[in-house]
Amino acid sequence: xxxxxxxxxxxxxxxxxxxxxxxxxxxxxxxxxxxxxxxxxxxxxxxxxxxxxxxxxxxxxxxxxxxxxxxxxxxxxxxxxxxxxxxxxxxxxxxxxxxxxxxxxxxxxxxxxxxxxxxxxxxxxxxxxxxxxxxxxxxxxxxxxxxxxxxxxxxxxxxxxxxxxxxxxxxxxxxxxxx
Numbered sequence: 001x002x003x004x005x006x007x008x009x010x011x012x013x014x015x016x017x018x019x020x021x022x023x024x025x026x027x028x029x030x031x032x033x034x035x036x037x038x039x040x041x042x043x044x045x046x047x048x049x050x051x052x053x054x055x056x057x058x059x060x061x062x063x064x065x066x067x068x069x070x071x072x073x074x075x076x077x078x079x080x081x082x083x084x085x086x087x088x089x090x091x092x093x094x095x096x097x098x099x100x101x102x103x104x105x106x107x108x109x110x111x112x113x114x115x116x117x118x119x120x121x122x123x124x125x126x127x128x129x130x131x132x133x134x135x136x137x138x139x140x141x142x143x144x145x146x147x148x149x150x151x152x153x154x155x156x157x158x159x160x161x162x163x164x165x166x167x168x169x170x171x172x173x174x175x176x177x178x179x
Contacts, residue, residue, distance in 0.1 A: 026058045029173060032140060036167025038069045040078075045071035047165045051086065059090040065105060065129070069146075069163060080161065081110040082146070084129055097137050105129035109148045111161055125149050125161065140169045 031052045038045040046069070053063030063086045070079040084107030090099045109127040125148050133142035148161035 026055050028055050029053065030055070030061075030171045031173060032063075032169055032171040034140065034142060034167040034169030036142070036165050036169075038071065039164045039166070040071055043071055045069060047167060049082075049167070049169075053086070053088070060088065062087050064107075069165065079112050080146075080148070080163070081112075082127070082129075083107050083110075084127075086129065088131075090135075099135045101133060101135065103129075103131045105131075109146070109161070111148070111151065113151075123151055125151075127161075135171075138170050140167075140171065142167045142169070 029052065031050065034047075034049045034051070036047045038047050047067065048069075049065050049067035051063050051065040051067075053061040055061045065082065065084045065086050067082040067084070068079065069082075084105035086103060086105035088101045088103035090101045106128055107126070109125050110122070111125065112122040127146060127148035129144060129146050131142050131144035133140060135141075144165050144167070146163050146165070148163075151161055
């Protein structure tokens, strides 16, 4: 992990600790933690994200997501870190136990191609996140698509970086969406 990612992770945990004392009402903070699976052309992989958020209204929030996704290859593989600004809109705030949502994000993706018998290759790209899902109480189920431009790092061929993921998670700090 490079120094920039270590600093971002330390700052995120500091903010996470401060924000976890607030609720999920308008004008309050919360922090989401998600773990999931990456569906890729190869073997698939794992994804993880931490996302502090501020509730703009009773049915929308903004935040920033620090995430990581990696394939499961034992010989070498691809890993992607991300730092994105995000926005989520919730459709059903009348039921505090079930809230479907759609969201989007924009930010930097940090790609690294790990190779066993060759030098590792890394690259940073601007990308977009599109997601949807539902919150069930304090738990969250999400489907997401990360759109990252192709890389031209190996033998002049474009390498696909975009990936589809599914995750489950929960949030810290607060109750249900208020009516």
